Amino acid sequence: MVTENLKAKVNNLNFYYGNTQVLKNNNLPIFEKKITALIGPSGCGKTTFLRCFNRMHDLYHNNRYEGEIILYPDNINIISPLIDPIEVRMRIGMVFQKPNPFPKSIYENIAFGLRIRGIKKKSIIDEVVEKTLKDAALWDDVRDRLHSPAFNLSGGQQQRLCIARALATNPEILLFDEPTSAIDPIATGKIEELMVELKKKVTIIIVTHNIHQAARIADYTAFMYLGEIIEFGPTEKIFTVPSDKRTELYISGKFG
Amino acid sequence: MKNQLGKIKENIIEMLLFLSAIFSIIITGSIVFILFYESIGFFKEVSIIEFLTGKEWTPLFANPKFGVLPLIAGTFLTTGIAISIALPLGLIAAIYLSEYATHRVREILKPVLEVLAAIPTVVYGYFALLFLTPLLQKFIPQISSFNALSPGIIMGIMIIPYVTSVSEDSMRAVPMHIREGSYAMGATRFQTAIKVIIPAAFSGIGAGFTLGISRAIGETMVVAIAAGMMPNFTLNPLEPVQTFTSYIVQVSLGDVPHGTLEYKTIFAAGVTLFLITLIFNIIGFWLKKRIIIRGVY
Ligand SMILES: Nc1ncnc2c1ncn2[C@@H]1O[C@H](COP(=O)(O)OP(=O)(O)O)[C@@H](O)[C@H]1O
Ligand SMILES: [Mg+2]
Secondary structure, eight states, X not given: OTTSOEEEEEEEEEEEETTEXXXXXXXXXXXXXXXXXXXXXXXXXXXXXXHHHTTGGGXXXXXXXXXXXXXXXXXXXXXXXXXXXXXXHHHEEXXXXXXXXXXXXXXXXXXXXXXXXXXXXXXXXHHHHHHHHHHTTOHHHHGGGTTSBGGGSOHHHHHHHHHHHHXXXXXSEEEEESTTXXXXXXXXXXXXXXXXXXXXXXXXEEEOSOHHHHHHHOSEEEEEETTEEEEEEEHHHHHHSOSSHHHHHHHTTSOO | OHHHHHHHHHHHXXXXXXXXXXXXXXXXHHHHHHHHHHHHHHHHHSOHHHHHHOSOBOTTSSSOOBOOHHHHHHHHHHHHHHHHHHHHHHHHHHHIIIIISOHHHHHHHXXXXXXXXXXXXXXXXXXXXXXXXXXXXXXXXXXXXXXXHHHHHHHHHHHHHHHHHHHHHHHHTSOHHHXXXXXXXXXXXXXIIIIIIXXXXXXXXXXXXXXXXXXXXXXXXXXXXXXXXXXXXXXOTTSXXXXXXHHHHHHHHTTOOTTSHHHHHHHHHHHHHHHHHHHHHHHHHHHHHHIXXXXXX
């Protein structure tokens, strides 16, 4: 664990929806080019936690962060009001629970991130579209219909398109919020393989309520309960010799 | 027994609903039928060629001319001015309300817009004639006291609420997770609105535009009051013009005897207006389909 590089570090993070505190004094290291899974029962605050990393909570009123999420190597606190959320989102991508392609063609979905960054050159966009679709294991499925609507794809394909879309802008961290909960088991397997492949290039944080998924793909796992990270460690350790009683109960399926 | 009673009740309700649907279709059908029927009488006396190509429209003169082009020009001119104001401003207002305004601001602005739509059009007409035209005359001395520009502008303002309301509804109906997808890519509010929300809400915005344009073509009072009732074959917005609708008002208000050729002109004008609106709606429908399939995707 000492030999790993830190990509981000969460220090004393609190989060409030209005007056309701949902995250309580959380601390967590995120290691570079590893998969960190966040597990815990429904409603414990996993999504809320994940959405702090790309400042999604800034989109709604009365949400409040306290504490720090330090992004390395530049040592900035990404939840600081002094940091522009758009700058954060330019560097940290997200894949949502429900596939949410834009009402555009497959091609334009992937081109979106480039276009909003001012990249117009067709040859560059073409190249990125092909490359990210290959990275997302979708190229063979869609190479003949790049200009047809993304909505025509199956759920699993749409989710892989959303992954490709996020990859197109070379994010440093990719956030996944239960990316397979709306998808069939075969498509889920493909996406899990894809995530393991992707960690060669990008740091991944995944929220899942499927503990088997965490066990299969994550290098590190954090267990969250009632807004607090109870335990964090290498996945193997969490699943074999958890140190907290609540973690043990949760992974043995006793509650949650 | 009880079950059967319920079934009879169901049947009666279904029958009533069916009858009211049929009723409205019959009414609409009858109106269209009468329009066409009465104008057949007109076209027995005036050739369609003369009607469509004539540059003079003077049915009430001693030496009547039945060229409809001045009415077409007047209608297109005032409508063109109105929609070149209403569509952009209406859409901008919709973007603001849907994507930028806070809940509180929206709660205040939406009712204001609705009030704007509830002002009687006759008020707008006099506003054009007595306020805007004199104001325009200060900047453009050669503008007539009756002209196409002033009512065109006022009609444009008048139909903004229609365009805004329908567009905004459809933009707000775009699911939040689509919006979040765009923000998560690092898009700004403006980029999200332009590149994601508008394409996603395209059919609703198209409906708003179609409604706005239909309102402009069909608007009667404002042009009748402020445009001058002068069938000029011109596209100069500074001159007085007459539209189909204001011509129909003019004849209906006068004492033209029932059944005469002059009387029948209002049906000929009505049919033409009906066909123009119909063609426009078909084009709108076709365009919408085409753009949804090709343009956006
Ligand atoms: N927008 C919101 N406003 C207020 N409370 C919320 C909001 N979103 C989530 N919550 C509450 O915060 C808690 C954590 O939710 P969430 O982060 O979605 O949990 P999880 O992803 O682990 O299921 C829940 O009690 C939920 O009801
Ligand atoms: Mg969740």
